[in-house]
Amino acid sequence: MSTSYQHSDDMSGLYEASSIGCVDTLNQLLHQNPQILHKISLTSFTETPLHISSLFGHLDFTKALLSHKPQLALELDSSRSTPLHLASAEGHIQIVKELVKVKANREACLFPNEEGRIPLHYAAMRGRVEIAKELIRAKAESLSLHDNNGNNVLHFCVMYNHLETLKALVELEPQRSGEILNNRTFDGKNTILHLAVMFKQLETVRYLLSMSKIRAAARETGFTLHETLDRSPKDMKSLQIQVTLMKYGIKPESKEIDETQPPQTTTSDNICNSILKRIGNCYKIQDKDEWLKEMRGNLSLVAIMMSTISFQAVVNPPVGLTDQLQLSSSSSSSSSSLYSTHHRQKNPFLFSNTMSFVSSLSVALLLVSGFSLKNKVVMWVISLGMCVALTFLAIAYLYATSLNYGYDSNWVMLVFLAWIGLLLIITMLNTIRFFIWIVKISVRAVKLVVRQVKNQNGCCCFV
Structure with a gap:
């Protein structure tokens, strides 16, 4: 032991x-x-x-x-x-x-x-x-x-x-x-050159391609090399490696043209589709979910700020409007009440400010109510509400500016028309986009109905 x-x-x-x-x-x-x-x-x-x-x-x-x-x-x-x-x-x-x-x-x-x-x-x-x-x-x-x-x-x-x-x-x-x-x-996938391309090792790629044996084999497998590069995130190294491959005659596989298909002709339908596609690309978003989250927060903030501005304009009216009231009032009691006298002078500012206030609050209420921004109708209503709120806020601003500084009515009208023109362009684009969506939904519904009818007819014939 x-x-x-x-x-x-x-x-x-x-x-x-x-x-x-x-x-x-x-x-x-x-x-x-x-x-x-x-x-x-x-x-x-x-x-x-x-x-x-x-x-x-x-x-x-x-x-x-x-x-x-x-x-x-x-x-x-x-x-x-x-x-x-x-x-x-x-x-x-x-x-x-x-x-x-x-x-x-x-x-x-x-x-x-x-x-x-x-x-x-x-x-x-x-x-x-x-x-x-x-x-x-x-x-x-x-x-x-x-x-x-x-x-x-x-x-x-x-x-x-x-x-x-x-x-x-x-x-x-x-x-x-x-x-x-x-x-x-x-x-069967990776040679050392494939790995160097995959890991974006530029100096290693250049060294390997300096050897004739690797160059000869790489020209036969150029497509897989370029495909490997395409699958990796794009940056400056990717571009440099691609240039290096092309320099040594390693080109991607060219796409063969199918001669059996007739060539595409430029027709009015193709032109319309191209225009509609370009309009759609203007609104194309990469990360839609993240964009919707940011958009909900930004719209809520803007709507609340606009309602605050409109409310503040009622509590503290423009100086020019207050001076006119004081000059036109016959007693001190009438000057203390902003909207009790001189209804004609106060009405444009009051109406525009109130419309901006109500529209912005309506947009804020719609945003916090839980409606999904992925719904096209909801987004169209929100966009329309924001356009109305901004328009009447601009009208209130122009009216208050003319009262305070006495600007020429022609200048005010010019600015107002420019704003209306911009508003019409934006409204038209959003409306076109909205109707395109409606047309797509309608076409899908019609195709679905046609498919169901064909299926039913086929079943009847079979019986």
């Missing part, structure tokens, strides 16, 4: 020493129990001390372990990774050199883990150029291996945007790398 406990303590001490890189502790444990390294596989640990020392970069401890048991370099952990996987990913170049120094241990360069990735893949993913070179010198055939998804080392260089690593691998083994330049993933 005591021997079992001693063995467990020694093994725990070995793993603790590997985590801190203490060579003295390792030598002491080997002196006490020379077979301790050969009993590692009998423990419940998921990794060997060499995995741990390689992960943390303890060079002297790694050398000591390999000097006593070189076979540890080929042991796998729970994810089927060798110590070389861990050292390559972490960038410990000296440990990588020690792990591949023995010829038999170089087979670890070809060991795939549970994801099908070899140490070279992790070096490429992390941009470890020197480690990638060392691994290729040890096993050049590792360049051709791929993971479970069909990604080779060049795919990983592009996926993780390590252009310098990509260049180093291509230059180090031009023959082997040339054989895999145009390899696709297992789904």
Whole structure:
């Protein structure tokens, strides 16, 4: 029993020493129990001390372990990774050199883990150029291996945007790398050029297209390259990549013209449809739901502000109107009442202001009542109400301005006519849009009725 406990303590001490890189502790444990390294596989640990020392970069401890048991370099952990996987990913170049120094241990360069990735893949993913070179010198055939998804080392260089690593691998083994330049993933979609275009790596695209093998293959698959670019968000890099592809003669697939269809002729119907389509495009909105939310809030704010202005104009009437009342009043009591005397002079301002006040309040009430703005009729009524409110507010303003500053009636009439003209244009466009919607609804209803009648006739004939 005591021997079992001693063995467990020694093994725990070995793993603790590997985590801190203490060579003295390792030598002491080997002196006490020379077979301790050969009993590692009998423990419940998921990794060997060499995995741990390689992960943390303890060079002297790694050398000591390999000097006593070189076979540890080929042991796998729970994810089927060798110590070389861990050292390559972490960038410990000296440990990588020690792990591949023995010829038999170089087979670890070809060991795939549970994801099908070899140490070279992790070096490429992390941009470890020197480690990638060392691994290729040890096993050049590792360049051709791929993971479970069909990604080779060049795919990983592009996926993780390590252009310098990509260049180093291509230059180090031009023959082997040339054989895999145009390899696709297992789904048959992506070469390294497709990935570079997808991730908008402009410099990588230019470098890849500088190689004749990639250019030749790219001209045959130009459509998929441009299609990949079209699916990504448009920005300056997209335009630059598109120009680069065109520069190297990689053009999108041209659409063939169907000669069996007669050519389109320009008729009056086509002209009318074109005009109506242009009018519809003026009102076309990209994000309709977001626009409706903003529009409801903005209309409510404008309607409330207009009603407030109209109310304030009644409480504090224009100075010119008040002066006329004071001059025309025969007593002090009549001057204190704004709308009790001189009905003819006050009537235009009172009527316009009241109409603006009522119209704006009606619009605000309609907005807060819960009616959906997606309904065309509701939107048309709201637009009409806002036009009425704005028109009468403008009339009240012009009348108050003429009272305060005595402007010429011709000037007032000119401004009023300009406003009416603008209002008519807006009203006409909205009315046309409204009637277009009504026509579309009517056409759909007629088509539905015709379809139902045909179905009924067909059923009767069948009977």
